[in-house]
Amino acid sequence: MASNIRENQPECIFRCDFFELKELIDVKPEAGSSYIRSVCEPFDLEMELDLQKVNNWLTHFKLYPYAHVHASGHLCYDEIKAFIETVEPKAVIPVHTQNPEVFENLHDNVIIPEKGVKIAID
Numbered sequence: 001m002a003s004n005i006r007e008n009q010p011e012c013i014f015r016c017d018f019f020e021l022k023e024l025i026d027v028k029p030e031a032g033s034s035y036i037r038s039v040c041e042p043f044d045l046e047m048e049l050d051l052q053k054v055n056n057w058l059t060h061f062k063l064y065p066y067a068h069v070h071a072s073g074h075l076c077y078d079e080i081k082a083f084i085e086t087v088e089p090k091a092v093i094p095v096h097t098q099n100p101e102v103f104e105n106l107h108d109n110v111i112i113p114e115k116g117v118k119i120a121i122d
Contacts, residue, residue: 002026009033018050021057031062038071043098081106093119 042048092107094100
């Protein structure tokens with residue numbers, strides 16, 4: 001398969017996620033070929049290290065600049081900020097997040113939930 005892609009690159013779209021980057025060795029993509037990274041932004045150290053590994057592969061094969069498309073189903077920081085500014089809520093209660101304290105930078109009245117403590121919503 002790699003040889004077929006290598007010989008017909010202008011006609012091919014090659015799907016390659018983080019765990020398949022080693023396939024680039026056999027495909028030998030042409031320098032300057034397009035690469036689209038469709039994942040969420042890194043939000044922890046492991047993901048930042050993975051992003052650096054991806055960048056190393058793409059630099060090695062001269063696949064840059066590449067396009068990044070946010071694709072997690074979650075909002076990024078700037079989108080959350082814009083939403084809060086648009087809606088102007090009385091309070092913000094962050095849920096489904098590993099870093100609720102970040103919301104304190106976005107609103108004056110942030111209520112961080114605590115296990116077993118009820119929150120009254122007016």
